[in-house]
Amino acid sequence: MSEEQGTSTANGHGQTTELKGYSLPTDVLTGLQEKDRGRIPLVLCACGSFSPVTYLHLRMFEMAKDWARLHTNYTVVGGYLSPVGDAYKKKGLAPAEDRVKMCELACSTQEQKVRFLMVDNWEASQSAYQPTAQVLDHFNHEINTVLGGIDDGTGTSTKTPAKIALLGGADLLETFTQPGVWSTADLDHILTDYGAFIIERAGTDMADALQRLKPEWRERVHAIHQQIRNDVSSTKIRDFLSQDMSIRYLVPELVISYINDHGLYLKDGANGAVDGTAAKNGVVEIAD
Numbered sequence: 691m692s693e694e695q696g697t698s699t700a701n702g703h704g705q706t707t708e709l710k711g712y713s714l715p716t717d718v719l720t721g722l723q724e725k726d727r728g729r730i731p732l733v734l735c736a737c738g739s740f741s742p743v744t745y746l747h748l749r750m751f752e753m754a755k756d757w758a759r760l761h762t763n764y765t766v767v768g769g770y771l772s773p774v775g776d777a778y779k780k781k782g783l784a785p786a787e788d789r790v791k792m793c794e795l796a797c798s799t800q801e802q803k804v805r806f807l808m809v810d811n812w813e814a815s816q817s818a819y820q821p822t823a824q825v826l827d828h829f830n831h832e833i834n835t836v837l838g839g840i841d842d843g844t845g846t847s848t849k850t851p852a853k854i855a856l857l858g859g860a861d862l863l864e865t866f867t868q869p870g871v872w873s874t875a876d877l878d879h880i881l882t883d884y885g886a887f888i889i890e891r892a893g894t895d896m897a898d899a900l901q902r903l904k905p906e907w908r909e910r911v912h913a914i915h916q917q918i919r920n921d922v923s924s925t926k927i928r929d930f931l932s933q934d935m936s937i938r939y940l941v942p943e944l945v946i947s948y949i950n951d952h953g954l955y956l957k958d959g960a961n962g963a964v965d966g967t968a969a970k971n972g973v974v975e976i977a978d
């Protein structure tokens with residue numbers, strides 16, 4: 691994790707810490723290709739706990755990428771997993787450093803020629819909780835201001851602005867209308883200025899969740915059905931691990947090795963808590 695340096699605020703949402711030496715990973719961020727001429731580059735940003743990351747988290751990007759290609763004028767040029775920071779204090783949250791590392795290992799399993807997924811540790815490195823609107827502002831700043839946009843594929847080094855969008859599951863969409871979870875201003879900013887690609891999820895009625903949104907927000911949501919349903923969740927993975935059950939073929943092999951090597955998600959907390967919020971055993975209760 692990067693070293694901290696000073697503090698600053700962004701967009702009036704809350705405190706962010708400037709991270710010394712931080713730069714957004716861009717190693718597999720592609721430019722537009724000849725075949726994409728006339729299309730808008732799209733960068734998908736998945737915010738979540740990833741405790742631990744599963745194959746479905748990776749698969750969400752594939753589903754959204756296909757959907758964008760088939761049903762929109764966007765072309766996915768990059769995807770980011772942004773693990774939430776320790777301040778989120780959710781039950782089952784392993785330390786941010788471990789979750790970032792596991793996401794990096796998961797992304798390292800991508801086949802060379804088709805790699806477009808990266809892990810950004812900016813959110814995970816913040817000591818204060820970062821609302822998702824602010825995380826999307828961060829991506830927008832890094833890609834469209836710092837990088838100046840995406841290579842437009844004309845061979846002239848001209849850059850074109852990328853569309854930044856939130857990627858998540860239908861349970862996330864469902865929380866949009868749950869009282870006290872999101873501020874109206876943040877939702878308006880996320881859906882009006884960025885938009886969301888939402889993947890159907892078992893246990894959530896996506897049509898109903900969409901119906902509950904204001905019409906002007908609803909039209910900014912790309913609702914994607916899972917044609918091959920996968921109901922894996924990080925909670926189930928943690929449950930399996932706590933019962934010493936196999937998680938093979940649900941989670942990348944490198945992530946399984948990392949979990950074993952670091953003794954994460956053990957039922958009886960053999961590793962003990964790191965601090966009051968996140969523990970190596972991943973069974974910490976949400977703090978008040």
Ligand SMILES: Nc1ncnc2c1ncn2[C@@H]1O[C@H](COP(=O)(O)OP(=O)(O)OP(=O)(O)O)[C@@H](O)[C@H]1O
Binds near residue numbers: 739740857858860
């Ligand atoms: N099986 C799934 N189907 C659709 N979306 C999913 C699935 N698993 C995770 N997601 C989505 O991935 C994003 C990040 O996931 P998150 O880290 O919260 O995983 P999770 O499995 O929901 O975690 P937990 O079980 O710890 O609550 C969320 O928007 C979530 O909705």
Ligand SMILES: NC(=O)c1ccc[n+]([C@@H]2O[C@H](COP(=O)(O)O)[C@@H](O)[C@H]2O)c1
Binds near residue numbers: 737876
């Ligand atoms: N107000 C907000 O910005 C807000 C509210 C709820 C969840 N979230 C984000 O959604 C994601 C949800 O992740 P989990 O499903 O693991 O809880 C996290 O990245 C969290 O920061 C943001």
